[in-house]
Amino acid sequence: xxxxxxxxxxxxxxxxxxxxxxxxxxxxxxxxxxxxxxxxxxxxxxxxxxxxxxxxxxxxxxxxxxxxxxxxxxxxxxxxxxxxxxxxxxxxxxxxxxxxxxxxxxxxxxxxxxxxxxxxxxxxxxxxxxxxxxxxxxxxxxxxxxxxxxxxxxxxxxxxxxxxxxxxxxxxxxxxxxxxxxxxxxxxxxxxxxxxxxxxxxxxxxxxxxxxxxxxxxxxxxxxxxxxxxxxxxxxxxxxxxxxxxxxxxxxxxxxxxxxxxxxxxxxxxxxxxxxxxxxxxxxxxxxxxxxxxx
Ligand SMILES: NC(=O)c1ccc[n+]([C@@H]2O[C@H](COP(=O)([O-])OP(=O)(O)OC[C@H]3O[C@@H](n4cnc5c(N)ncnc54)[C@H](O)[C@@H]3O)[C@@H](O)[C@H]2O)c1
Numbered sequence: 001x002x003x004x005x006x007x008x009x010x011x012x013x014x015x016x017x018x019x020x021x022x023x024x025x026x027x028x029x030x031x032x033x034x035x036x037x038x039x040x041x042x043x044x045x046x047x048x049x050x051x052x053x054x055x056x057x058x059x060x061x062x063x064x065x066x067x068x069x070x071x072x073x074x075x076x077x078x079x080x081x082x083x084x085x086x087x088x089x090x091x092x093x094x095x096x097x098x099x100x101x102x103x104x105x106x107x108x109x110x111x112x113x114x115x116x117x118x119x120x121x122x123x124x125x126x127x128x129x130x131x132x133x134x135x136x137x138x139x140x141x142x143x144x145x146x147x148x149x150x151x152x153x154x155x156x157x158x159x160x161x162x163x164x165x166x167x168x169x170x171x172x173x174x175x176x177x178x179x180x181x182x183x184x185x186x187x188x189x190x191x192x193x194x195x196x197x198x199x200x201x202x203x204x205x206x207x208x209x210x211x212x213x214x215x216x217x218x219x220x221x222x223x224x225x226x227x228x229x230x231x232x233x234x235x236x237x238x239x240x241x242x243x244x245x246x247x248x249x250x251x252x253x254x255x256x257x258x259x260x261x262x263x264x265x266x267x268x269x270x271x272x273x274x275x276x277x278x279x280x281x282x283x284x285x286x287x288x289x290x291x292x293x294x295x
Contacts, residue, residue, distance in 0.1 A: 001086070001138045001181065002238050004031035008081040010073070011035055012064050012122055013091030015042045017192030018142065018185075018229050022088050025230030027053035034077045034084070036062035037091070038200055056081070063202065064091045064118030070125050083133060086237075087126040089119050090142040090185075093197035096212060097154035108157045110205035115161035120168065130180050138237060140244070141169045142185045148243070149253025173242060181240070185233055188247030191223040224249070 001007075009026050013019040014035035023033045023046065032055045035046045043059030051057040058080050062073040077084050093114045095107040123139055130137035146152055147166035151159040169184045176182060198209030224247050232246040245251070276282055 001136060004029040004086075004234065006030060006032070007085040008032045008077065008083055009034065009086040009088060010077050010084055010126070011088040011090055012062065012118070013037055013142075014088070015039070015046045017194065017226055018187060018190060019088065019090040020046060021226045021230035022090065022233055023050045023230075024053065025234050026050075027055045027057075028231075029234060030055060031086075032056045032081060034058045034060060034073070034080075036060050036064075036073050038063055038202070064122055065113040065202070065204075067121055067125075070121055074125055074129060078129065083135070084126065084129070085136065086138045086140070087122065088140050088142070089122050089126075090140075091118055091122075092142060092144075092194070093201070094155065094158050094194050096195070096198065099154060100156040103157055104206075106206040110201060111157040111161050112164075113205070115158070116164040119165055123172070127176075127180065131177065135179060137180045138183070139172075139180070140183045140185055140233065140237060141165055142187070143169070145186055145188045145247070145250035145253060147184070148186055149250055149257055181237075183237055183242055183244050185229075185244045185246075186250065187224075187229055188245075188250040189223040190229060190247075191226055 004026060009023075009031050011019045011023055011026075011033065014023050014033070015037035019035075019037075023035060026033050027050050033047070033050050035043050035050065035057065037043050037046070038061065040059065040061040043061055045059070047057040047059030058076065060073050060076045062069040064070060074084070091114060093111060095103070095111055098107075119141060123141065126139065130139075143165045144158075144162040146155065146159045147162040151163075166184060169182060172182050195214065196211055199211050201208055229246045233244050236244040
């Protein structure tokens with residue numbers, strides 16, 4: 001997608017942090033914006049802030065763990081604008097830092113319901129509508145540096161949910177029709193309110209938690225400013241990037257993981273003359289080609 005002018009974008013988790021910065025960047029490019037989040041008043045306030053930048057907006061409550069909310073959001077967006085061109089599938093939560101055996105089942109399920117199932121169900125509903133609309137469309141799924149690099153200790157549920165987003169988004173890239181593109185936004189450590197996601201935990205996952213004190217920031221280690229994400233993300237969608245990396249500090253984590261994986265292959269296996277016979281990708285492509293020929 002090369003141009004956002006007069007397009008319509010829906011952003012889940014658009015009230016705060018990265019989602020709100022994407023909304024501002026879109027408005028600067030004259031793209032109309034639907035802000036979706038847990039609380040209607042907060043959606044309305046964020047939508048009003050974005051409208052002040054000169055675009056048309058809609059604030060619509062949507063808890064991405066509720067399929068009825070997702071349908072109502074999509075209906076409201078199409079009904080107001082007659083079309084939607086881009087989905088920023090961005091809502092996400094963290095449950096703080098806790099060792100795996102101490103992780104509560106309620107938190108683990110909450111994280112997966114929002115970060116994976118919510119992301120998946122939003123994606124499938126908008127995909128279905130983008131296919132029917134049959135015009136150029138884009139889906140940007142927010143994953144994390146934890147999807148592609150270092151699985152940060154004390155965040156097992158979060159890491160696993162973000163790896164799941166990477167897993168299915170990478171596959172979508174190969175399944176989508178030509179008029180729909182997809183990208184994976186992988187921010188590094190960013191200054192947002194995610195550390196306090198628990199204060200907005202819905203009742204069905206155990207209800208709100210106490211606010212958490214911020215990390216001590218002594219100046220040696222600080223998160224990236226949230227303003228580093230939105231404009232970068234839009235520029236890379238225009239560039240046709242699949243992986244969108246706003247932050248250099250995550251690079252060495254990905255490099256170390258990839259190096260370790262390749263080193264393990266090289267230490268444990270070697271090429272045999274017939275290895276391609278066992279290559280699942282070649283097998284899949286041959287199967288697809290045979291199917292295409294039949295059709
Ligand atoms: N901040 C970081 O360091 C960082 C790093 C990598 C990835 N991310 C990802 O970026 C995305 C945005 O997070 P953020 O850092 O801006 O945090 P944030 O807490 O500031 O914003 C997340 C928004 O999602 C909303 N939300 C939570 N549960 C929801 C639900 N069930 N339905 C709809 N909305 C819901 C929240 O109300 C909030 O407005 C998340 O997917 C997060 O995992 C954040």
